[in-house]
Amino acid sequence: MNGAAKGAIVGGVFLALVGGAGYGVYALVGDGGEGKNGGTGGDSSVQAGKGSGPVTDKETLATAKAFLAAWASGDERAAADLTNNAQAAQVAVHDFKERAYVSKAVITPGPANGTTVPFKVEAEITYEGTTKPLVYDSELSVVRGLTTGKALVDWKPSVIHPQLQKDEKLRGGSPATPPVKALDRNGKELTAEQYPSLRAILDDLRKTYGEKAGGTRGAEVWIEPAAQDAPKRTLLTLAKGKPGEIQTVLDADVQAAAEKAVAKHAEASVVAVKPSTGEILAVANHRKDGFNAAMRGARAPGSTMKIVTGAMLIEKGLVSADQPAACPPTATWEGKSFHNLKNFKSEGEPFSSSFAKSCNTAFISLIDNVGDNAALPREAKEVFGIGLDWKTGVISVDGSVPQVSGPAAAAAYIGQGTITMNPLNVASITATARTGVFRQPVIVKASLDGRTLATASRPLKPGVSAQLVKMMKLTATSGTGREAMAAVGGSDKGAKTGSAEVDGAGSPDSWFTGFSGDVAAAAMVEAGGHGGEAAGPIVAEVLNAG
Incomplete structure (x- = not known):
């Protein structure tokens, strides 16, 4: 003293x-x-x-x-x-x-x-x-x-x-699992300090592969989160354990671009995948709660669902990209009226134009012709792999397209009602449309632990993938995705916008998905407004990095 x-x-x-x-x-x-x-x-x-x-x-x-x-x-x-x-x-x-x-x-x-x-x-x-x-x-x-x-x-x-924070606890001692050193596809180390969005994913990798990767436990002081599936936060390392090395298929450059892109909006998430392999290139979230909404979220995807609905309608022979399709200002199904943005309409234009302009009524008005409320859920599962228990290597939530009836069945055609997705699911839908074949997304290859990946019952019927790609390209060049996709170089690019109404929210969720070359990405911004306004620029930045 x-x-x-x-x-x-x-x-x-x-x-x-x-x-x-x-x-x-x-x-x-x-x-x-x-x-x-x-x-x-x-x-x-x-x-x-x-x-x-x-x-x-x-x-x-x-x-x-x-x-x-x-x-x-x-x-x-x-x-x-x-x-x-x-x-x-x-x-x-x-x-x-x-x-x-x-x-x-x-x-x-x-x-x-x-x-x-x-x-x-x-x-x-x-x-x-x-x-x-x-x-x-x-x-x-x-x-x-x-x-x-x-x-x-x-x-x-x-x-x-x-x-x-509320219900969190201070803890110390030896963690339940050894640390891991996660590497990207090119051997670059991925840390939570450099890539904050990966904190939850790195924690998942540690829990799942720490022992298998040959690591040994050390000693730490950490914050135990309130939610069981949330990542713990290390405050002090008392004794370093030996990290087990684990190879991921993430791309550090694409991840860095994704982190930067979502940081411009609150409650934003994005995922990028390779359509040719299903490998996940990047996962990023910018949220107050730290939740990995990009892979674990479950919210209505809005008109991005029209990729699946469009595939189903084309496969049934009810529409084709080049054939005229009615786009009235409103459509009614079992007492519920659906309308287009600002009640716009078009006459004599092809279905590809309705897709590019995101005409709700062009899709809903065909539900009576389909005559089968199980058709859309079946298409989503059999072709796009939605709901097949994906084993990505970390915790993820599958999309859900349940069979419903009445007005909810019509709402499902435009991604509302009971349908739930996250950016991972929607990016995979775009990847499937791009190649015609569902490849289950992964962060670590199945060969690492021998897990069985989900496989769809069948590919898209011949010619359907080409029509979907054509319609998405039109959306990117002259439709609702034009402004956002203008920043993406090259001509081999496509997109689909989405806006999802959420009960009690002042603004709809903003959804956007697109592809460029062998990269497909999808983003969602809660209460972000129309798809091209908030989520669109995020996807464009990620596609440019890929």
Whole structure:
């Protein structure tokens, strides 16, 4: 202690008064410090009386000091009683010491800003003979208890650590699986630091292939997420394990472009695949919740579904790309009316034009001619592989095209109602349309672990793929995808836009899918508006990188 500080022992906790601020340093020294029966948590008398009105500066200082002292001494019950959520706080303070293996902690508060008190935590983590520091800043706020009238710490998990969110936990020790070193198709290492969107995927790879890839476990401190399938977040590596090396089919350059593209929109996701192989080149998400919506999402895909519907109608001989197709402003099926954007209509134009302009009624008006509510689900499964339990190598969710009747059957023709997809599913649909054959998407090759990939019952009938490609090319050059696809070089490119209405949302989800050469991509931006406006530029950037 330097000469400017004065020391005192308060209830067994060392308190160093720094300067004249009245704040101090509270030190917890594992088993050598005071426990539940000897800590300063009993000093709650500093705020025991009831009050009313706004919390005063004096109450803020006294409550913060008492709480930090109780926390630092390991008196979880006393610390908890100084908060407005004693149950949650007691568990968190207990976990800080016992589950995160904190052997020593020094907590240094800073000057209060109203009822908010910042502080610095300098902890030491000791696990199986290894000790390392964990240093971070956090803050707490003091509020008036609703029933007690006392000044209490407004409990949030971030008090214990600023990265902790609701229902998340601080943990330490040896992880369940060894680390992995993931490589892209060209041997470049893929890290969550460089490619943040891959965090969930790298965690999946670790869980699935860590042991198989020959890795050995180390020791860490991490944040255990609330959702079971969410990735854990490592805060400190105590002892490095030996990573197992795993080869993926991702492309680092395409991944970098995808990360950059989705970052321009909130709640955006994109996937790119190689139509000739089904190999996934990139997966990127830009979301507040960190959810891998690109592969695990399940939302209505809007008019991108018209690729499947169009294939079904062509295979049944009801339309062809070059034959005229009616596009009235509205169409009604079993009492429900469907309309085109701004009620546009066209007469005497080929079906390819209806596809390119995304004419809803050109598709819905043919449902009576189809006469089979199972036709669309059957086409989606037998030809496009939707719902065949894809085994991509990481956690992914298959699209769903259930058999329905009534107005929901008509809505399905334009990707609304009960249909759900994610960008992975839609990118695969485009890849199948491009080649005429479904190839199940993968992130790691099946030869790595011998898993069985999904296979469709049959390819598209002869000539159908060529018609779909022709219609998608028209969409990219003179239809709803023209503006977005103008940025994609070359003439071998195609697209389909989609806008999906979501109950309660102010704007529709923006969907866009396209191909260029041997790359197919699909993107979705929640509440992003019409397909070409938000999702379209994302797909264009990814296609250019491929």
